[in-house]
Amino acid sequence: MDQAATTPERTTQDRLARLGSVLFRFRSLFGLLAIVALAAVLSPSRNGANVFLEPRNLLNIVRFASENGIIAVGMTLVILTAGIDLSVGAVLALCAVGAASFLMRYGWGTLPTILAVLVIGAIVGFVNGFVTTRFNVQSFITTLAMLGVARGIASLWAGGYAIPLAFGDGPGLAPQSFKSMFAGSVPILGVGVPAPVFYFVGVGVVATFLLRRTGFGRHVYAVGGNETAARLSGVAVDRVKIIVFVISGLLAGLAALLHAALVNQGSHIDGNGYELNAIAAVVIGGTSLNGGVGTVAGSMIGAITLSVLDNILGLRNIQSEYQAILKGVIIVLAVMVQRQRR
Amino acid sequence: MDDAPILDIRQVSKRFPGVRALHDVSFEVARGEIHALVGENGAGKSTLMKILSGVYPDYDGEVVFDGAPLALSSPRDAQHRGIAIIHQELNLIPELTVAENIFLGREPRTAAGLLDRERMNREARALLARLNLAVPPDRPVKWLRVGEQQLVEVAKALSLDARLLILDEPTSALSQAEIDRLFAVVAGLKADGVTMIYISHKFDEVFRLADRVTVLRDGECIGTLPITATDAAALIRMMVGRSLSDLYPKEDATVGDEALRVEHLQLVPDEGRGGRDLRDISFVVRRGEIVGVAGLMGAGRTELLETLYGARPPRQVRGKVVVAGRERRIASPREAIEAGLAFVTEDRKTQGLALALSVAHNMTLAALGRFLRFDIVRQAEEHAAVLGEIEQLRIKVPGVDAEVGKLSGGNQQKVVLAKCLLTRPKVLMLDEPTRGIDVGAKAEIYAIISHLAQQGSAILMASSELPELLAMCDRVLVLCEGRLMAELSRAEATPERIMEAATARQQARTA
Numbered sequence: 001m002d003q004a005a006t007t008p009e010r011t012t013q014d015r016l017a018r019l020g021s022v023l024f025r026f027r028s029l030f031g032l033l034a035i036v037a038l039a040a041v042l043s044p045s046r047n048g049a050n051v052f053l054e055p056r057n058l059l060n061i062v063r064f065a066s067e068n069g070i071i072a073v074g075m076t077l078v079i080l081t082a083g084i085d086l087s088v089g090a091v092l093a094l095c096a097v098g099a100a101s102f103l104m105r106y107g108w109g110t111l112p113t114i115l116a117v118l119v120i121g122a123i124v125g126f127v128n129g130f131v132t133t134r135f136n137v138q139s140f141i142t143t144l145a146m147l148g149v150a151r152g153i154a155s156l157w158a159g160g161y162a163i164p165l166a167f168g169d170g171p172g173l174a175p176q177s178f179k180s181m182f183a184g185s186v187p188i189l190g191v192g193v194p195a196p197v198f199y200f201v202g203v204g205v206v207a208t209f210l211l212r213r214t215g216f217g218r219h220v221y222a223v224g225g226n227e228t229a230a231r232l233s234g235v236a237v238d239r240v241k242i243i244v245f246v247i248s249g250l251l252a253g254l255a256a257l258l259h260a261a262l263v264n265q266g267s268h269i270d271g272n273g274y275e276l277n278a279i280a281a282v283v284i285g286g287t288s289l290n291g292g293v294g295t296v297a298g299s300m301i302g303a304i305t306l307s308v309l310d311n312i313l314g315l316r317n318i319q320s321e322y323q324a325i326l327k328g329v330i331i332v333l334a335v336m337v338q339r340q341r342r
Numbered sequence: 343m344d345d346a347p348i349l350d351i352r353q354v355s356k357r358f359p360g361v362r363a364l365h366d367v368s369f370e371v372a373r374g375e376i377h378a379l380v381g382e383n384g385a386g387k388s389t390l391m392k393i394l395s396g397v398y399p400d401y402d403g404e405v406v407f408d409g410a411p412l413a414l415s416s417p418r419d420a421q422h423r424g425i426a427i428i429h430q431e432l433n434l435i436p437e438l439t440v441a442e443n444i445f446l447g448r449e450p451r452t453a454a455g456l457l458d459r460e461r462m463n464r465e466a467r468a469l470l471a472r473l474n475l476a477v478p479p480d481r482p483v484k485w486l487r488v489g490e491q492q493l494v495e496v497a498k499a500l501s502l503d504a505r506l507l508i509l510d511e512p513t514s515a516l517s518q519a520e521i522d523r524l525f526a527v528v529a530g531l532k533a534d535g536v537t538m539i540y541i542s543h544k545f546d547e548v549f550r551l552a553d554r555v556t557v558l559r560d561g562e563c564i565g566t567l568p569i570t571a572t573d574a575a576a577l578i579r580m581m582v583g584r585s586l587s588d589l590y591p592k593e594d595a596t597v598g599d600e601a602l603r604v605e606h607l608q609l610v611p612d613e614g615r616g617g618r619d620l621r622d623i624s625f626v627v628r629r630g631e632i633v634g635v636a637g638l639m640g641a642g643r644t645e646l647l648e649t650l651y652g653a654r655p656p657r658q659v660r661g662k663v664v665v666a667g668r669e670r671r672i673a674s675p676r677e678a679i680e681a682g683l684a685f686v687t688e689d690r691k692t693q694g695l696a697l698a699l700s701v702a703h704n705m706t707l708a709a710l711g712r713f714l715r716f717d718i719v720r721q722a723e724e725h726a727a728v729l730g731e732i733e734q735l736r737i738k739v740p741g742v743d744a745e746v747g748k749l750s751g752g753n754q755q756k757v758v759l760a761k762c763l764l765t766r767p768k769v770l771m772l773d774e775p776t777r778g779i780d781v782g783a784k785a786e787i788y789a790i791i792s793h794l795a796q797q798g799s800a801i802l803m804a805s806s807e808l809p810e811l812l813a814m815c816d817r818v819l820v821l822c823e824g825r826l827m828a829e830l831s832r833a834e835a836t837p838e839r840i841m842e843a844a845t846a847r848q849q850a851r852t853a
């Protein structure tokens with residue numbers, strides 16, 4: 001647009017434009033609020049109370065958003081560099097199988113298990129990043145291949161079936177501390193806040209800090225915004241890309257710990273399709289798949305939005321097929337809003 | 343010839359939220375003339391062209407085209423009315439053939455409804471012949487040179503039977519030979535009765551081609567003059583609203599120590615990949631000096647700067663580079679920056695800036711290390727540095743968080759310059775530092791460069807614009823086919839001598 005002829009007259013048009021830009025900037029949040037309001041209206045009531053708005057239900061929503069949300073934070077970093085990580089669901093499966101194996105088959109304690117699982121996630125992420133940068137392969141391809149490889153390894157490791165987790169203090173049982181660390185709850189103001197919520201929020205805060213306040217964060221945006229310009233400005237582009245894949249793998253590992261503790265097992269079919277949920281959350285949160293534009297907070301809101309949808313549709317006993325269709329519509333709407341603005 | 347103007351623009355205004363892009367613009371374009379449109383970036387040229395080509399259907403005022411009011415709903419509509427536009431950035435699809443591009447969306451079909459490739463190629467060949475372009479119509483456009491691609495765009499416009507052809511800075515990416523060829527085509531079209539609006543920053547082109555010229559400034563029409571009734575100085579005055587006493591404010595600088603010494607530099611591109619090689623290039627740049635790099639398109643100007651900057655794979659590079667007395671092996675841009683080199687690239691949009699990011703974040707990207715403690719950005723210091731550069735270089739921005747992509751070309755270029763300066767370079771390398779920016783911003787960039795040299799920076803500046811090199815440089819290196827053919831002092835450097843050296847190898851071959 002031409003810029004020289006700026007005569008700042010305050011017209012109604014300008015004020016509307018200003019309002020529009022505020023609405024646009026916080027579009028994911030407004031979208032979430034709108035869906036929450038709609039859900040509250042549509043919610044069934046029990047004993048005169050709105051089921052949807054019960055604190056326990058609201059906490060559940062965030063709890064169920066946590067796994068996807070944590071993965072989506074890692075996905076956000078990758079997408080900000082204009083990459084994609086399709087392997088996160090499979091990495092979750094591999095890590096969940098790993099966690100179950102370490103705890104049940106090898107009798108490891110909680111801490112060694114956590115460390116080993118996170119290391120596995122990080123190594124897979126490193127391989128994703130290394131292959132993508134060293135051999136100049138699109139990350140779509142690299143991580144699609146990794147999706148198959150990780151799930152295959154998970155299946156071989158598990159022996160083709162789910163490894164059940166039995167918690168207790170005797171021999172042959174997984175330590176109770178693992179269960180309480182990842183699936184317990186902490187009472188705050190009389191309400192039991194599920195443990196996953198803390199990891200979710202913690203990961204979000206740390207990632208936001210990384211992106212907004214550190215040199216690494218600047219480099220992430222620069223690489224996604226214009227890779228050539230970033231390289232010519234002295235940014236170690238390949239290193240930045242490898243690091244975001246490592247973080248993505250690491251967070252898939254963390255999500256696997258939460259998942260295993262929640263469902264009391266580790267299986268090679270865990271996390272099926274999670275990569276798509278994470279991408280959906282990122283997109284709803286306003287991050288551009290072209291890279292360089294987006295926020296972690298948006299992706300977290302996106303994950304919660306998806307969780308609210310699941311929740312209200314579940315409360316209304318609506319078939320899962322409709323849930324899938326509705327989710328699809330919302331994703332497209334979110335992208336359309338962004339296109340409109342360009 | 344019909345006396346009524348083919349295009350009559352009457353009191354056209356266009357507003358965007360907060361911006362008055364055009365205000366009461368009126369002028370006429372006579373049938374069959376070449377009408378130049380000049381003005382600084384942001385003067386409203388592109389807005390006006392977007393109205394004429396149907397991109398902006400809403401505006402105030404009236405436009406009469408060929409006797410009837412022009413009410414366009416889309417660019418396609420404009421094509422139907424006989425208005426074609428050739429944009430600065432070409433709109434061809436690289437993978438498709440020349441003919442497919444020309445007939446895109448209007449492909450001839452056989453009776454069976456299938457693509458009539460034979461007819462398409464035949465018609466394309468006829469159009470290309472009219473433009474003297476000897477390119478097979480079934481060749482993919484990506485294999486063509488930029489100048490040839492431009493002519494394909496012209497062929498496309500001709501195939502639409504355009505009666506009004508708008509050329510928006512058509513020569514910005516062309517070599518001199520390609521420009522001459524385009525001008526021959528333009529002259530031919532004029533003889534055929536096609537009316538043209540010619541937008542350009544280059545006055546020599548305007549004076550060479552145009553019959554009349556209209557000047558826009560700040561969205562207003564300053565005046566329309568016969569080209570014979572004006573000169574460059576008068577046009578510049580009209581464009582910037584003040585007289586530019588000197589476009590090239592060269593300051594006297596004291597020449598100091600050697601900042602950059604290059605010995606026997608070679609660039610050997612990988613086998614089979616093509617690309618310009620560099621052979622045995624040696625030169626020196628001292629503090630306070632502005633050294634120019636001249637040469638025709640493809641002579642290796644950009645390659646020379648990129649090689650020095652470590653932007654080429656190290657395995658392709660040989661030779662010795664000494665920066666401020668220390669020999670350096672520069673294998674990446676990162677190492678170049680550490681060694682004290684900075685590089686303002688030729689194309690700010692693809693190589694210089696992340697357009698969606700803020701002014702501040704672009705500006706400090708290369709020098710970010712200075713503002714980090716344990717990798718955490720010290721925002722107060724960063725902010726102060728950014729504000730300092732904005733003030734120093736007089737960059738017009740709504741704020742440090744403004745998106746860089748929304749700035750004008752000149753201001754974008756200043757942001758790139760600021761990014762380089764923040765690294766506190768010993769040697770500043772510039773590639774086409776004033777490409778695609780208006781005359782006012784050009785003068786400012788020249789002033790900045792001049793001032794930097796005066797303060798003791800060493801500057802290596804590659805350019806395809808001879809006037810700029812002649813006016814700014816203390817010495818000029820002339821490249822031809824990757825070889826250093828001449829090193830001319832300011833006194834020796836004349837357009838003739840530079841061109842002679844720049845074409846020496848071609849002449850040797852023909853002799």
